[in-house]
Amino acid sequence: MITEKIKTRLKEQILDWLEHNPKRIYISVAPKDTRLITDYLFKDLGFRFATASGLDTPSGFEILYHFSFDKEGVVVSLKVLLKDKNNPQIDSLATLFPAAEWIEREMWEMLGINFVGHPNLTRLLLAEEWPEGKYPLRHEHSEEEGHGHAH
Amino acid sequence: MSHKVVIPIGPYHPLQEEPEFFRLYVEGEKVVDIDIVIGYMHRGIEELSEHKHYDQVAFLVERICGICSTSHPFAYVNAVEDLGKIQVPERALYIRTIIAELERIHSHLLWLGLAGHFIGYNTVWMWAWRYREPVLDLFETISGNRNHYAMMKVGGVRRDIRDEDIPIIRKTLDELTSATEMFKGAVMDDPVIQWRLKGVGILTRQQALEWSAVGPTARASGINIDVRRDDPYGAYDRVKWNVIIQKEGDIFAKTVVRILELFESISIIRQCLDAMPKGPIDADVQEIPPGEGIGRVEAPRGECFHYVRSDGTNRPVRHKIRAPSYMNVATNKVAAPGGTISDAALTLAAVDPCYCCTERTAVIERPSEKKIMNGWDLIEKSRQKTKHFLITRGK
């Protein structure tokens, strides 16, 4: 089983292991270990990078890196919490595998998370004239605008 | 003659669906690099979804894409059902599978038509779209709308397939089988199409892995993945079918994968109609507990990925959507360079993105001399190459 392999190999990096069901596994890791772990998953174990989700939570920005192991149909999501809400930053994965390039650009413009070492951190979806420092997916922003959580 | 020339393609285009913008860097006829600019379709659906309750989101995500208009709701309900550990009635699973496979048929026929159009075979376009119509009629019979069927809901489906509709579905499938047989012969055995598409726009297995390509794009490069088999949802683990794999990675391989998948889809629908049990179509879902869920669906273009997080209220806190083209369009960065300009239009279209062919294509030689090349000119270039093959090799 692939999950056992990850468990033994990454014993020291895993902060929390949540098995929602045998095919959906959530692993909490520290931001400094993400490059090492994703490198192991992608290059050594042959996981496919599905996507990453960025979230704005009260305790900080959370990034989930979703990896898929297609031989067993398992989705492993690495959870990273960036506690510094004023200056969120994490190492870029785009240099490890190009598949992460677009999604990091998207999280950068939508949530304002800085990806250190990204080769081309520019706007992906928003227009050029979109105001600097305004991030659509940050939650305090949408409440200010008034169409947030009232409905 | 080795100065770089930039050809912008898009964002407006006469034929394809999404406006996307490509900047081709060419040296002579050869494409050396490509920039992809997207965002012309961005409507902020992920953020809108956080302001709608779980039932409304299904309608919202349906409108992400008009061609995959059941794949996104399907992935979304899978995610919510994974989150809440909801048991879906057996009949609903079969109905979902039938709808998803009908959609695959109409989407692949659509792509086949457009691909034919780009190489100058308008007959293929007209045929493919003519045979696509009965599939849309089936959707109208089942759901009341030709597109945006609104069949998916958390815990089941909204509408049942009536017993009196089943013979109509079977009859249409029979017609489709013979039409697909004809297509298989007309496209796969045609020497001109083979000359035109073989060895063009190759995406190697290694590149497909690095860029994490999905769906027919990955399967044409020899990667054996298919969410329907790897992580079964719906009724896919209850029917028998094959995953179509090709090794070459060129446009011809992608075409072959899609044509052969049509047969598999027809066979899946037939098996579902045979095995579909009677019973309820909807589980009574009371509330969604706090937690997170991931739903995956093999859309016609590849794996469609939805992540939903709930805090126990009636709205998702975060809903991440990743459409298959998001991964596949990016592969053009490695598939298009190395080919010629006349192949670029095809290569970009071959991943079945919502690729954009061109309106305002300007060939800029030097800042002072601008040559405006109409969007049709690019298609025309592609067609000329086909004609050239006809003349030089056809005899």
Next chain:
Amino acid sequence: MSIKINILTKSLWAYHAATSPCNNCDIEILDVFTPRHDVERFGIVLAGSVRHADVLVVTGVPNFKTKERLKKLYAQAARPCFVVAVGGCACGRIMFRDSYNSPCAVDEVIPVDVYIPGCPPKPEAIIAGIVKLIDKIKGKK
């Protein structure tokens, strides 16, 4: 009626601009040109450039990126240029009204002559809309 307008009603050339739709209206517009509906019978064809077109067919709700392009497209078109808004989004933004990336509706950017609502409108509805446009050009009520 001038001879120019009379000729125009017999061969409308359409240019199709998708301003952030979900593709469905676009597919249905193309569907109108394929064998089942075949509006080429009436002299209606898709033009490759807006400079050759008499009708600008707009789908979708404009976002910040496409809004400016739509304005430019309309400015480039030869006059007279009629604008047809196809689909619920183009007619009134429907569910994207609250989106952060949808600043305005199509008719706030360029004047619209005919609205064809529906999500998506059926090909028959699109043809009916085109007939209404021709009637309008001829000056009929």
